[in-house]
Amino acid sequence: MSYMITAECINCNACMMECPVRAISPGPDQYVIDPEICIECEGYFPEARCKWACPVGACVPERETYLIRADTLTQRGAPPLVLTPAHPHGVKRPPAPVTLERH
């Protein structure tokens, strides 16, 4: 088991500074915990140090449900839904990542 950082991360760096085993590093969007290194602060602190440090509560025990929520919503028939004047009840966006560029 490991801790993980959810999308609420605000990139403040507090967790990285506190981690006793250097499991945390900055990623492209947010900080990430290496699950191979994280030991949930066992032997170091009574509770996970990153969880204690995080100002927005983004450090949580790893659970698969967090990781697959975005996919799950899409698989259960609730992908991003786009409403326009021509389609006021919405057109479902494809599940694959797309880029909406400007023209």
Add this chain to the structure above:
Amino acid sequence: MKNRVVIVGGGWAGCSAAMTARLAGADEVIVLERSDGLLGTGLVGGIMRNNGRYTAAEEMIALGAGHLFQACDATARHRNLDFPGHKHASLYDVAMIEPAARRCLLEHGIEIWLISRVTGIDRSNGSIAAVRLENGTRIEGDMFVDATGTVGSQSFCTEYGNGCVMCIVRCPTFGPRVSLTGLAGIPERQGQKADGTIGAMSGSCKLNKDTVAPHVREALEQTGQCILPMPQHLVNMKKLGTKACQQYAMAEYAENVILLDTGQIKLMTSYIPLEQLRQVTGLENVRYEDPYSGTIGNSMRYSALSPRDDQMRVLGGVDNLFCGGEKAGLLVGHTEAMVTGALAGHNAMRALAGKELLTLPGTLAVGDAIQYVREEMETEGGMRQKYTFSGSVYFKRMKELNLYTMDHEVIAQRVAAAGLTNVYGQKVL
């Protein structure tokens, strides 16, 4: 190339910002909403036009951003209602308002993305180049407005409140609120209670209308309100201090159960344990409509306030980010969210056009409030207050400054004297 303003958050502030950006001439306006519908905590509405909010609504109409206010007026179940501490309120129907707001936006050519939570940004040369959804979709834009609100996440409600109460925000389903200001790496502030500790609890909840006694339901539907005395042994004065909505923190609210008819029943208190509520005559079989777990508490607010100037620009880090709604300060209410959101959307377009940004003058209640709240928040103890046109500190100020009025002529002249008649209705580009 077409220009594009991206509004993150589809609550009242986001809808208002989308309208003014579009009216100002944006080619494309996209609202990105995390959940399956617009308005967010606005769905726990809908008190409008009470006390100083009347003035604010009429100023906004004169300024040219009246469409959403008119949607609220059109769906009003009760008009010109007086309830304890408040005069001439209008109550919108919490079920009908979302379709009305949605139609208004779509009719103006605004695109709405639902189930589209922004969880990342791409930067380029000191600006936000694009935002990214949870599923990887990347949406480029020229200007961005943070209207993500300040309610929750679940961990915030647990840490500073009574836990997740399964409220309208529905974090477990759609993912909790992610601040756009936060994604840009800009430090944010948190609202405090009167005792200086963090957190302010949402101040009202909903009861299921089918579960109250017939005489209570009739009183609500005919007069818009029903006031029922709390049994003496249950009166609890201490809870008033924890509410976000200080305009309703009066003794009458502790000694009575105050109910308003918004389609469902709006209960003017943060929460009451169900077994206590059921000791009130007329509420023997009552159940919560929202939050589902209203027995234990309510959602927590003001978790992440953006540093901003009086033109609603977010300060620090990126140069194309504006904010409205609760992000913009300790302002409580739908009206307040629409006021700040409108300025954010309009100024996002002025910035795009390379024009001087609009500052609403202190001769208007809406202008004075934006400046005054920012200044107060910078003072010692300022983070413990809440501000609203409808009561408490700011309504008192409105009266002292002679800003409070219901006279449409006076308000129209006030806006004209500032040279701002229909300013929001005119294209800047």
